[in-house]
Amino acid sequence: MSSNTHHDESFYRKYIWSTDHKIIGLQYGFTALFFLLVGFTLMMIMRWQLAYPESPVPLVGSFFGEDGILLPEIYNSLGAMHGTIMIFLGIVPLAVGAFGNYLVPLQIGAPDMAFPKLNAASYWSYFVGGIIMMSSFFTAEGAARSGWTSYPPLSVIEVGQTLWLIGMIFLITSSLLGSINIITTIVQLRAPGMSWMRLPFFVWSQFVTSFLLVLAFPPLEAAAVLQLMDRVAGTSFFLPSGLVVSGEILNVSGGGSPLLWQHLFWFLAHPEVYVLILPAMGIVSEVIANNTRKPLWGYKSLVFAVVFLGFMSFIVWAHHMFITGMGTAMSAFFQTTTMIISIPSVIILSALFISLWGASIRFNTPMLFALAFLPMFGIGGLTGLPLGLAAADIYLHDTYYVIGHFHYVVAPGTIFGLFAGIYYWYPKMTGRKMSEAIGKLHFWPSFLFMNGVFMPMFIQGLAGVSRRLWDGGL
DSSP, X not given: OOOOOOOOOOHIXXXXXXXXXXXXXXXXXXXXXXXHHHHHHHHHHHHHHHHSTTSBOTTTGGGGOTTOBOOHHHHHHHHHHHHHIIIIIIIHIIIIIIHHHHHHHHHHTOSSOSOHHHHHHHHHHHHHHHHHHHHGGGSSSOSOOSTTTTOTTHHHHSTTHHHHHHHHHHHHHHHHHHHHHHHHHHHHOOOTXXXXXXXXXXXXXXXXXXXXXXXXXXXXXXXXXXXXXXHHSOOOSSOOTTOEETTEEOOSOOOOOHHHHHHHHHHHHHHHHHHHHHHHHHHHHHHHHHHTTSOOTXXXXXXXXXXXXXXXXXXXXXXXXXXXXXXXXXXXXXXXXXXXXXXXXXXHHHHHHHHTTTOOOOOOHHHHHHHHHHHHHHHHHHHHTGGGSHHHHHHHTTBHHHHHHHHHHIIIIIIHHHHHHHHHHHHHHHSOOOOHHHHHHHHHHHHHHHHHHHHHHHHHHHTTOBTTOTTTTO
């Protein structure tokens, strides 16, 4: 005798320890948005310090000492953690963990992700990594102070970096588990008839992004373990012999290379730029196709461009290292590959712009964010070209020009794409629509003020203002 009754899952089983791709996508989304808020708050404190150097910080100044004044080492700490939180705890989990988990199975006709329990493990590894990162603010040493790039030897001898490295190991493990899951799902669980050239461009963007994560993150995870050993086990993977600190030779075994860390870090960190931007391009393509009421122009060109972009992203990393004194042959190679990698980006942007031609466009909130993404990413890309040429980069390296370039790609670029996706799929995820009036109130000030913040940075950088001046260079 059969029964139609079923056991109702508890709240914790359904929403906390879930293996459902939609719930895990929402978990990633809410957690990533929280971390984006934390990273934004750190940035606001830094901007106050630049505007009013050596003045008490309002509201939160008591956390920095009795007089509420932000000290240079705390400013460095906020800068390092702002970059780390925004990239590794905010944008990547939102772009890949939230949108990828929720939408990829739906768009390819799969019942769930290929490995549901691995999916849950990916989220909880991310969550633990985030907690470890945030806990560093409350330790006696304080949070990391060596920049989001964690360059040795400073990162090995400076306080606060141990928990940063442990947190990074958890975050990298999370990304590896999640990206393997997405690749397997797309390869194995497509619905019958869903051939490769019928995949939505959003799915292609997630597919290439997952390959970037799988191939680029292991070197950084290995490097993080090696740097952790340098800090806690007395090794010298990244510490050279004869290192002088405070007038005394550092008592370490030596023989290591700080440049090794830079190579391992940037081998991940340049593909990471495309890990940030490709999911946003996929989201924007969906929003544009819907609100122009016609298919994307040049679908095959888009697919080939995004695959080529993923491949090329692995052979441009050393353009971040021109100032380390590399030879002219290697410098010429990386300058050439950097110019080449701009071509697929231009193809993708061009195809999206041409898709607007002759369309009956709906200018709703998701479309406004998607349309703003196009010129903002264009500005970010164009301003990156001088940084890909050694002659210009040696002058501009570590100035506000670099900050302006990167933030145009990631802030009014990627984050606008992610906002477009949130407004666009919110009805799908909740059954409710967001307010158009409030959405446009969100968009227009964001668009104006982001340009107001980041455009002057190009002028400051060309004037030679360093990126890490706690008092603005006064």
